[in-house]
Amino acid sequence: MTIAKRVLLALSLFCAPAAARSPAAPARQHTAVTIDPQIFDRYAGYYQLGPKLAVRLWREDDHYFFGTVGTPQQQEIFPEGPTQFFLKNVPVTLSFAPGEGAVTGMTVNQAGRDIQAARIEQAVAENLSPNRMTPSHAVKNGKRYRYYVSNHLIAGTNKSRETKSGEGLRIAAQEIEGHVITASRCSSQSRTRSSQSSVLRMQPQASRSRHFIKHA
Numbered sequence: 001m002t003i004a005k006r007v008l009l010a011l012s013l014f015c016a017p018a019a020a021r022s023p024a025a026p027a028r029q030h031t032a033v034t035i036d037p038q039i040f041d042r043y044a045g046y047y048q049l050g051p052k053l054a055v056r057l058w059r060e061d062d063h064y065f066f067g068t069v070g071t072p073q074q075q076e077i078f079p080e081g082p083t084q085f086f087l088k089n090v091p092v093t094l095s096f097a098p099g100e101g102a103v104t105g106m107t108v109n110q111a112g113r114d115i116q117a118a119r120i121e122q123a124v125a126e127n128l129s130p131n132r133m134t135p136s137h138a139v140k141n142g143k144r145y146r147y148y149v150s151n152h153l154i155a156g157t158n159k160s161r162e163t164k165s166g167e168g169l170r171i172a173a174q175e176i177e178g179h180v181i182t183a184s185r186c187s188s189q190s191r192t193r194s195s196q197s198s199v200l201r202m203q204p205q206a207s208r209s210r211h212f213i214k215h216a
Contacts, residue, residue, distance in 0.1 A: 046122055
């Protein structure tokens, strides 16, 4: 399967029926505590979460952050102990092995599933950054064609990646946007069905209430 097809398949998964998705693990309650900020300095750095995914940990005074390398995405994390941190409103925790030696990795727990993330150098992390895409267009014979293209191809920093590894993408805009529109509609329909189900569950109780009032 080509990378372009995998991108479109990933978008189509947003439209999967709710029953087909794995149930979310019950959220565990966390309590933030105060730690010596210098403790966190041992953990600050870059970690590899997947073949093409790296994250960075850093602190600003006594605030701690977790972000995806190559994107503006970042979240503040909160300590619940000297070796454990959590994200608010997201079922993700980070933990480190206790000790005074060099930190070689961390454990990321996402909704009950552990992911081992090895510590890596900054240069390695930046090479693993996600293959983000930007809308663009071209004009041929007076006709305008819209498509999405990998950022590094626009920047011209690594054009050889497209021909050698297939990682440079150009995908017709209507393909991606069609999947996004379909996924959005499915999400809206799912919320509507959920709301209707809640109303239907309330109706029998309401009917009983009217019955009791009538015979009171």
